[in-house]
Amino acid sequence: MNIRLDPSACVRYSSKLSQCRKCEEICGFEAIKCEDFKISIFQERCVLCAACVGVCPTEAIEMKNFSIKDFFFDFIKEEESKIGCKYNFVCLSALNVEYLISLALIKDIVLDLGHCENCELDEKVKKQIESNIKEANFILQKISKKEIKSEKLLLQKEKKTDRRDFFKAFSLKNAQNLAKEKEEELKYLKNPTVSIDAAQSAKKREKIIPNKRKILYSVLKRAKKPNEYDRIESNKISFVSSKEIDESCDNCSICYRICPSGALSSNIKESVIYFDDMLCLKCHLCHDVCEKDSIKISPFFDTKEFFNPSQKVLKQFEVIRCNECGNFFTYLEGEKICRRCKIEEEEAKNLWGF
Ligand code: SF4
Ligand code: SF4
Known part of the structure; x- marks a missing residue:
C-alpha cells in the first residue's frame, strides 16, 4: 500500500458541497477518484509519485514509507543542500510551496531536476514542480533575499549494504508488519472507497493545522523581517488567503463551523466572524458551503501577515x-x-x- 487517506482531514468528508478534487486532478494514473463526498484510492495503480500529497491543502494524504515532516527536520540538521528524487527524497512534487519556503529560509537549497526529463510521470506533475518552485521564489523575493536554485544534477543515492538491514528483514516484528500491511492492502483492493468511522467523525470537529503550516509559521517567526511589507495578488499565492464577507451574510454560521483549520471563527455569542489569514489553507470549503456566496477572497494578501499574523473582524452582528x-x-x-x-x-x- 503506497498512500493513505485520513478522511477526518479531507474536506470532501466534511460536506457534499466541497468542490475539492486537487488530488484526483493531479494524479496521472487514475489512482484517485473523488465521487460525491467520498474518495476511492486504487492502490494497484498508484506509482507513489506523491503529487497528491503535495497538492492536498489539509495534508489528508500521506505516504506509507516517507514523512516529509521527518525529512524536513533531518535535512535542516545536515550540511547537505541538494534535494533529489533519486538521492534523498521522493518525487519533488511532494515538496509543496510552504515546505520550499521554510527550507529556503533556513538554508541554501538546490533542487535536482535532472531526472524529470526522462521520468515517465505525467506532464502535469512536472508542471506542478516547476510552478511550486516559481511560486516559492516569488514569495521569497517579497520577504527575503533567499532563492531556491534548481539544477540538472542527476544525483543518485549510494548503494550500501547494511548487515542490520539484512537481519531486520528477517525479524519477527518485520514479518508481523508485512502481514498487517498485506491485510490492509487486501482491504483496499476489495473496497477502494475510504469510509469514515465514528472516531474519525469526532476528530472532524477538531480544528487542525497541518504540519506544513506549523513549520512555516515557526520558521517565519524566527526569520529576519523585511524592511517593508508588500502585497501579493491573491491569484499568485496558492496556500493562504485574505477574506471579506459582504452584506448578504446572515450569520448562518456554517463557514466558521466547517473551516478545518479554525481560520474562520466566532465568539461564544456568535456575534462576530473572525478571520486569521495565516491559518487559512485555501481549501475553498467555506466558499463551497456558503449558500449566499457572501464570503470572498480579497484581491491581495499582505506579506505583513507572514510576520505579524492578526485576527481580523470580518463581520459583526447584533x-x-x-x-x-x-x-x-x-x-x-x-x-x-x-x-x-x-x-x-x-x-x-x-x-x-x-
Ligand atoms: S482535501 Fe486533500 S484528499 Fe481531500 S479532495 Fe482535497 S486534495 Fe483530495
Ligand atoms: S477559511 Fe475557508 S479556505 Fe481558509 S481554511 Fe477555512 S474553510 Fe478553507
Whole structure:
C-alpha cells in the first residue's frame, strides 16, 4: 500500500458541497477518484509519485514509507543542500510551496531536476514542480533575499549494504508488519472507497493545522523581517488567503463551523466572524458551503501577515433574545423573533389560518 487517506482531514468528508478534487486532478494514473463526498484510492495503480500529497491543502494524504515532516527536520540538521528524487527524497512534487519556503529560509537549497526529463510521470506533475518552485521564489523575493536554485544534477543515492538491514528483514516484528500491511492492502483492493468511522467523525470537529503550516509559521517567526511589507495578488499565492464577507451574510454560521483549520471563527455569542489569514489553507470549503456566496477572497494578501499574523473582524452582528422563545439569535431587521419561531409562526398561519 503506497498512500493513505485520513478522511477526518479531507474536506470532501466534511460536506457534499466541497468542490475539492486537487488530488484526483493531479494524479496521472487514475489512482484517485473523488465521487460525491467520498474518495476511492486504487492502490494497484498508484506509482507513489506523491503529487497528491503535495497538492492536498489539509495534508489528508500521506505516504506509507516517507514523512516529509521527518525529512524536513533531518535535512535542516545536515550540511547537505541538494534535494533529489533519486538521492534523498521522493518525487519533488511532494515538496509543496510552504515546505520550499521554510527550507529556503533556513538554508541554501538546490533542487535536482535532472531526472524529470526522462521520468515517465505525467506532464502535469512536472508542471506542478516547476510552478511550486516559481511560486516559492516569488514569495521569497517579497520577504527575503533567499532563492531556491534548481539544477540538472542527476544525483543518485549510494548503494550500501547494511548487515542490520539484512537481519531486520528477517525479524519477527518485520514479518508481523508485512502481514498487517498485506491485510490492509487486501482491504483496499476489495473496497477502494475510504469510509469514515465514528472516531474519525469526532476528530472532524477538531480544528487542525497541518504540519506544513506549523513549520512555516515557526520558521517565519524566527526569520529576519523585511524592511517593508508588500502585497501579493491573491491569484499568485496558492496556500493562504485574505477574506471579506459582504452584506448578504446572515450569520448562518456554517463557514466558521466547517473551516478545518479554525481560520474562520466566532465568539461564544456568535456575534462576530473572525478571520486569521495565516491559518487559512485555501481549501475553498467555506466558499463551497456558503449558500449566499457572501464570503470572498480579497484581491491581495499582505506579506505583513507572514510576520505579524492578526485576527481580523470580518463581520459583526447584533445578537438579541427572541421575543417568542427567549433564545439568542442574529437580529437583522424587522420583528424581534428568531428564524425558527418565524417558520413555526408561518406554518401555524398556513395550517390554522391565523
Ligand atoms: S482535501 Fe486533500 S484528499 Fe481531500 S479532495 Fe482535497 S486534495 Fe483530495
Ligand atoms: S477559511 Fe475557508 S479556505 Fe481558509 S481554511 Fe477555512 S474553510 Fe478553507
